[in-house]
Each structure stands twice: as structure tokens, then as C-alpha cells.
Amino acid sequence: MAERSFVKEIGKLRLSDGDEFHGEGILAVTKALLQSGVSYVGGYQGAPVSHLMDVLADAHDVLEELDVHFESSASEATAAAMLAASINYPLRGAVTWKSTVGTNVASDALSNIASAGVKGGALIILGEDYGEGASIMQERTHAFAMKSQMWLIDPRPNLDTMTEMVEHGFRLSEASNTPVMYQMRIRACHMHGRFIAKDNRKGAFSRKEALDKPVGSGDAIILPPHTFRHEQEKINDRWPAAIEYIREAKLNELMPGARSDRVGIITLGGHYNGVIRALQGLGLSDSFGNSDVPLYVMNVSYPLVDDELENFCRDKDAVLMIEEGQPDFIEQNLHSILRKADINTKLYGKDVLIKAGEYTGAVLRDGIKAFVKKTQPELLAPPKKTVHEISIPVETIAKAIPERPPGLCTGCPERPFFTAMKLLQREVGPLQVSADIGCHSFATLAPFNLGNTIVGYGLGAASSSAFNLKHERRPISLMGDGGFWHNGLTSGIGNSVENQHDGITVVVDNGYSAATGGQWIPSSKAVANDRQYKIPIVDAVKGMGVTWVRRTQTYDIKQSLQALRDAMATDHVGPKVIVAEGECMLNKTRREKPLRVEKIKQGKRVVEQKFGIDDDVCTGDHSCIRLSGCPSLSIADNPDPLREDPVAKVEESCVGCGVCGEVAHAAVLCPSFFRADLVRNPGWFEKMRYTIGHAIIRFLQSGIEKKHARWVMED
């Protein structure tokens, strides 16, 4: 599925009963799927759940033994639709994606499946990309659970609970005929821990049996009158069944408090470890989670089990609801539950914690402290005061710290295209650029600052729709190859043909779904297993009816710049598409580096290229850096005693992609760049020619040296 290998991880999927699994959370969940007798798995890659898909994509043998079908879905909507197999058949299936962005895409299918209901357990593994390091807008998946009446599991982040909850998820789904969402926060996905494994299990019912004896009844079709019946069923049958299962299986956990029964804390499972650490910090818990105040831990965050909550709150003065993000659905729901049960326990929540934003360790500690102080202050130990004299306060240091957002990698093929766009801007003036989601989103940052909006994956072109007018500077839309195949081909390219949009769309074709970990997509040049990819984007665009199409190789800045100029200047009315091709350097290196090492070993001629800068020629203006932004193009102290500004410098990490030379040429910069080609295993003729040439060069150089030697000074 990609240039990386996952052999080690696949070994972990084979562990049997009693073996101890050591590894990442998301891999543990993958293992739990196999332990639960899943029959099919699909999904769309994206941090933090890419790993689940990457590993399964490579685990053919394991999947074959268990008769599990795996596919890398074209989009989250495709993945969600896959769950349709569980509507009429007792097949367990699981799909995965990044939430809430993926859930937005999948919503159409999810709503319909939730309405029809399922016979086989249907589990949706969601990587909740919220808080530090998140790459998407900050929303909650909880809303989707509520609106479609699906259940939402939010397990305590330790591998035992996480894997158990996968199995419970399937059972809960079957017990209540409802798809179940299983939410993992980003750090839980990537958490290294351990649990005791179980044997993998084949599904009791097979996909073949389904095709042998298809079951079809009007009941599951989303047409009236069934939809009205589904609505009644969801509320009157499936909901109570779910609550019954959650209560019976004790999915939510009640933990007694050693020192108080007057106050209590209700937390979502996902926050449990953070809450315990906060309590520890306040002296209210030990390292094993033995807390001084009682806790009700909701491993299922939707639906709520009213009577469990009533019992927990009754006879307490106050409880604190810990629920990250907005809206505070559970807090509101809890108010309603208490009111209806006529329970007067005071409910705290976002009033003592923060209203919006991530519940970090400090936020939880401060919030819980504020809650205890208001409700049972005698629980808190007197604060220890140690005063340290600090002459450089944190604020002073903070002022000196520059931001360091993520950016395009060293040697990235997209960088030179954005350089070309920047050069175009110098010629024609500022441009309206509708950006998209992918590595190319980083073009919106320094030094390119290209991109006025980003509104969704594959929606770059669509988001330029309103700018369909005659203008000397045509609007430019960006789209990655990932977004292109996800939906951009229809939502963007198709739409612009349909509406004769006069703008320019650039499809950045790096050969992979690069930002999510380098997975293959239909236009990938690679040959994977027995599947052929290589569907040219240009053909797809032409097939959609675009007649003005150009291909450029991104590392050729002049070619890209010319294509952009042509697209700006042409009389052609209607969409103009530029496909900017250049293979993702990270993946290219993964593939080519071992081959190169092997070739050198075999004594074959290999040229290793690296760029460099003559620091006596560089004057320290950094134009090159403003046009490149490559991490390996940096600065260093000026060796010239008369000059102050630092000179440019090429770091060790340079991969010799050639962009520095291209930029120097295309932008008529400075002559301080050079490329050094180290020839491994040169032929005898090459070596001889080199030796003779250098003998003459050295002779001429010593003449120069001699002249300069006259002017030597000594201290």
C-alpha cells in the first residue's frame, strides 16, 4: 500500500491467547478487531488512524486466514457505505477515518445505515483529531452520535480497556441493531502500552453465505413508510436495548472515593488518565487510580444511562462533569436528567474548567481544584510554597521563541511549484488562491503565503466557484492528488466544466496520499501486489471534458512558470487545469536509497548530488530562502569579518533535489549556489580524464596562490 514496510506490526497481529502485546494503541485496536471475528474492514487514511489501514493493507496472509476483506476506501463516504453489508447479514464489519472531517464526509451513508439499523455488529473507529497537534477545525464527533442515534464509545486510554471495548462495541451494536462509533483521541492512538492478547477469530457468518442466499426486505430501505418506522424503532426499541446492554455489561465504571461521598466527578473514559493525574497532583489519588473522591467513568459517552447517573448524583452535594470541547452536550443532558429526577445536586462543568479548548493536564488540575475548593475544601492539603528567584521570567523567554509550524519536507517536489507561483505573483500581481487540504496546505505559510481559504478536502476548485468572471488575473485553485480522487474530480473539475469556470486549477500530483503517510492512490506510479495503479490524472481531467490541460514537472520551475503564464494569458474560456507532477521525496527516498546503497556495493557507477553555497560569494540577503523554504537551506555566521548578516548555508540533510539551482536560475538570483556531484565507482576513463584535468587546474591554481602569497601578513 505504500513504500513503508509493516512486517513487525503484522507479527503482533498474530499473537495468540495469553501472549503479551506491546505496542501502539491503534495497533492494539486493530488486533482487537481480528479477535472479535470481523469479516470486513475499510477506511480512509488520515492521522491518527492511518496506521490501522497501513498495517492491514500489508497483512494479506493474516486477513486471508481469517477470511477478512480489507479495502482502502476511495473516501470516508465509501467506507461508511461498506457497512451496508451488516444491515441484512450477521456480518461484523469495521471502518475507520479521521474525525470530525471524515465523519462529515461519511454522514450521508451513516445516517441511512443508522436509520435502517444493522444485524451484524458495525463499528466505526474514529481518530478524534482534537487538541494539540490537530490539523483540522475543532469540533466534536458527539453531535453525529446524537443526531443519527448511533452509540459512541470513548474508552479509558489503556490498552486493556481499549481492546475490551472493541469487542463490547460489536456486541452493543448487535444487541441494539445500531452502528457504534468508537472514538480514540490522537495521543491514545499513538500510545505505547501493553495488554494480554486473545486468539484471532473467524466471523461466524461468511460473506459468501450472504451472496449464496441474499436477504432483501423492504424493511431496510430508506423510503417511507419504513423511515417513519425506523424513527420509532430507534427511540422505542434500539435505544432501550443499548442502555440495557451498557448497564448489564457494566461498560461505565463506578469507582468509590476513599475520603468523600459528598462530591463526585463524572468523566468521559478518554479523560480518565488525565483526571487521575490531576487528582494525584492535588494529593487526592495514588498512582493506581485509588481516588479520594468517587468517580463515574463513562466509557460510553452516548447514550447516557440515566439511572446510573441519578444514582451517582443523588445524595451528593455536588458533581463535576468533565467533557472536553463544545457544545457541552453531556452537561446539558445531565442538567435535564437531574431536573426530571428532582435531584438537587449542584452540577459543575465548564464553569470551573475552561469553556473551549483542550483539557490539558494543567486545565484539569486547576478545574478540579476549583471544584473541590468550592464544594469540599477540607479535602485539599495546604499548598506548599517554595519560592525560587527568577530573573528571566517565562514571558521574556516566550517573546524570544519563534513559531515553528510544520512545513514541506526537504526536497519536497511541491516547493518548486509554489516558487513558480510566487514568481508569477511578482509578474502579474497578487492572486486569489483557493487552497486545499494536504501537504500543499503548507504553501499558505511562509515563505510562500499562497492561499486565501481552505474549506475542505478536495474542495479547492469548488471553493473558487463564485469567482467565475472575466478578470485579467484569473483565480487559482489548488488541489492535491489525494483530494482529487477523493472528490475533487467531480466536485471541482466536473463542476468547473459544467459551469464553464474561467479559472485555473492546479492539481499537485506527488504520487501518494502523502500527508497521511504516503498511501497509494489511483494515480500512483507504483505496482502494488497484484494491483496496477497508474491512472493518469491528465486522462481523468480530459475525460471530465476539460480541453485546456498542461502537465509540468515541478522541479522544472521555468516550465511551471510558463504553464502558469499561459493559463493566465490564454483566450480559452472555461477551466484550465495544470497537473504539476513530482514524486513525494520522502517516499522516493524510501524506495531508492536502499537500491542506491546496493548499487554502490556492487561497484556500479552512482552519482550522489548535494547542493552547497560558497560563503564568500553569498552576501546574506536570503532571497533564496524566501523563494524556497527548504528545511535544509539555512543560515550560518558570516565568515567575513567585515560583514554582519548571516550567510545562507545548505545543511547536511540536503537530498540534492536541484531546486536551489533552479531557483537561482529562474529568479536570476546569485551565483553562490553550487552542486557537487560525488561519483561513486567511476569508470577508468572518467577517472583518467578527471586526473589529467585536475593536474592542469592545480597548476593554474598554484599560480594564483603564488601571486596572493606576496600579500601575506603576520601578527
Add this chain to the structure above:
Amino acid sequence: MSTTTKQPIKLAIAAMGGQGGGVLSSWLVALAESNQYYAQYTSVPGVAQRTGSTIYYIELFPEELSKQAAKEPVMALMPVEGDVDIVVAGELVEAGRAVMRGIVTPEQTTFIVSTHRLYSQVEKEVLGDGRVNSGLIIAGAREHAKNFIGFDMNQAAVDTGCMISAILFGSLAGSDQLPFERSQFEDIIRQGGKAIESNLAGFKIGYERARALLNEPSVASKDSSQESKFKFPKAKQRELQMLLAKVKSELPDQTHEFTVEGIKRLLDYQDLAYARDYVQLLIKLVKTDRAHDGGQYKFELTREVARYLALWMSYEDTIRVADLKIRKKRFTRYKDHVKARSDDVVHVIEFMHPRLEEVADTMPSWLGKLILGVTPLRKMVNYFCKERKIHTSKLSGFLLLYTTAKFRAIRRSTLRFKREHTRIDDWLTLVSNTTKIDYQSAVSIAQCQRLIKGYGDTHDRGWASYSSIVASLPNILKNDEPSKVITRLCDAALAEESGSQLSKEINTAVIA
């Protein structure tokens, strides 16, 4: 060191994505798990790892205690402000960011820091010098930590030929904050199976440096604060020695260092006569300097002009670039850059893009003017002005540059020489005249030469910025502290390349 603490050991690694934090974390997990400890490790991959700053977090807990309690420890997934035992920073600004996040505290935290810098885009792209104050961050980091172990681990890694992770791992062992023996650390590197020898060597260096720094925290870093001690040199060549003697007798001591550097530079650039011209111009200026109480300012005016006049007189023309590209030390430079052995075949390729203007500039001024002025000629020459890749390590390329460098003989007659020297004369006159109004302003104007650098468009832009400052000088001099205004304008010109900030500043300066 107490191993029976009931709290887990909390360790955060602040680094940039792809910098080796992942390797270090996996070593730590393996170290803990092979020595009967629970290890819980988390990170935030995804976008944060693409060269952005990121944090890896690890908690360790002894299995023994867990068995006694018959319960597994509950461990946090992210560092809590004010409650981290060890923070490892793989780069200085990331260390500063860790302090900023509040995870480094004088009560609890052992802070292991590589003091080298990896510059951020905002620091790099400035037209002048946008680097942050490293000294401040080091001092701050030291003050906010309980124990501070800081040195340039990147250099140590380069010297040893190992990954920086190995130095960090060694420093962690040497810091004595983890309940494991040195040999247990080293076993993990061996089990890793990759680059064992170099990583063990790096580990050793990290271990020993950390120990030494822990025992003698005060001698921690004697980084780069050495004062340059200038000694007036002697030359073997008689005429040069006479010139030096003249400098010594006629110019004040404070200006000697830059003047001698200037002489060296111009000898390298042109010839002794040119260096004499330079000294002559300084001698003329120092009279003005003396006449306006220069001694009181430590002759800052002459000193600064000595620096910038040398730079201006050695403007970068085609001849100069060719000359620098063919030197012996330059050949050593590119070979070292790719770590070539002496018998390796290494080719070097230059990226030149001479414009019509540069070609005309290198011609005798009458010919240069002709080329620029007569359209058919202009078109003909322009035809040859293409971007070129020159293979300097091949004889043909070398000879091309060698010949170009020989144009040095006619440099004084070139179009460019005439133009630059007219500008230099104007600049010196302006500096001299301004001295009569305000000494400090004259110094600031001298320093504006800094703007004129680079090649092609870059040079044109710098000249335009300089010219616009000079043009508004009469108005600037009406301000209370005109020299500060000039410096501010100079900074504005270096802040970004469109020039909008400079024109904004000029507008306010003129109104003020």
C-alpha cells in the same frame, strides 16, 4: 536517586519532527521494559512531525510496586505543567518552548538541552539578521531548571558520526535521574542493531559530558564569547609594509582592525594600488572625524566607514565571482561538503545567470555603454545572456572562469567600476557633510551601505532602498534623534523585500 517513589517518572522530549525524538523514545521504552518497568509513551505525529515542533511524552513505573498493589498504574498521556521530572530538548529554541509551556520547573526538572540552533523560517528569511538571542534562552533555561545539562550535542554527533539521539541518550544516562545502570542503557543501543559502534561512541560522549556538567555546573558553557584580540600585523612585502605603517601612524587605533581587514580584502580583490586608494580615502575622512570631536566617539565614524568602504569597493562583479570560484580553497570547500576522500571524483556545477547588464558592466565603459545603448548590439549580446551551468571542475569550465577572472586587469576601466566609484564618492561626501550636522547620523548613513548587497535584482532593490533613505535625509535630519530614525529605516528596509515597510517608515519619519 529514589527508585521507590510512588509516582511514575515523567519524561518529556521537546524536539522538531524528524529530529530523532522517536528513536530516543523507543530506546527509552525498550530500556524500561527490559528492566521491569512499565513504559507508556505517546506522541503527536501527523502534521506536527513535518519539521514542526513537537513533544514526545513518556512515563515509567516499576512493575514491582504494581505487583504489590495488584493494580496497574494509571499514567498520563501528556506532560502536566509544573510536574515533569526530566525534559530533553533536541534544539535550543525547542528548549525555550518547553520552558514557555511550563514543563520545566526549578523544583523538579532536570533539563537536558542541546544548545545548537536549527533556525526557523521566520529567522532565516529576514534580509538582514533575524536570529533570536541564544544567550538569553540558554540563561533562561538554566535558571528555570533544577539541574541543567546543556552543550552542543549536534556538533558532538557530527564529530562522532552518530545520531544526536545517541548523545541525548548518553546525557540522560549521565544525568543520573533514571533508575538504570550505564550498561543497561548501552545494551539497548546494542539490541537496536543499527550503527552500534558510532551510537555507543556518541553515548559515551553524552554520558561523560553530562557527568562533568552536573559536577561543575558553573563552567557549563564557555560558548563563543571570546573577545577578538586584534594585533597589528606586519607584512613581508615592502610596499605593503609601508602602507600598514601609514595606517598605524595616521589612523586612530580604534579603526585599525577594520582597516587592516579592508586592506587584505582589496588586495585579494584587486591590487596594492587599490588598497592605497582605500587608505587614502580613510585618511581624508579621519580629518573630518577629528574636526568633529571624533575622539569622543572613539572614532566610530572612521571605523564604520573603514568597514563599509572596503565592502563597497569590493563590490561583487562577474570578475570577482569567477575569481572566487576557481580558488584552491574553494575546491577544498565543495569536496569537504560532500565528504569526499582525496582520490574521489567530484564535479562541481555553478548556476550562473549573467544578465545583459552584468556583461556590459564588465566591459570597458565606452563599450559597455555602447552595448546598452545601441539596440542591435544590445539584442546580440542579450542572445548570449542565458542561464548557464558551468562545470568548474572540468577544464573547459575552469578556463572560462579563469579567463573571466583575468578581466581584473581592466577592472578600473569597466562601466561598473565607474558607476560604483561615483556612488562611493557621493556616499563619502554625504557622510562627511552630515558629520557637520550630526556625528551619529553620519555613522548611521555610513552603515546604510549594508543595504547594498547581492546580485542582479537583489542588488537593484538594495540600491533603491538606500537611495530612498538618502533622498529623504534632509527631512530626517529635522527629527530629534535623526540617527535613530536612519537606523530604523535601515531595519525596515531589511524587514521584508517589497519595500512597503520602508516607505511606511519613511512617511512617518518625514512627517515627524
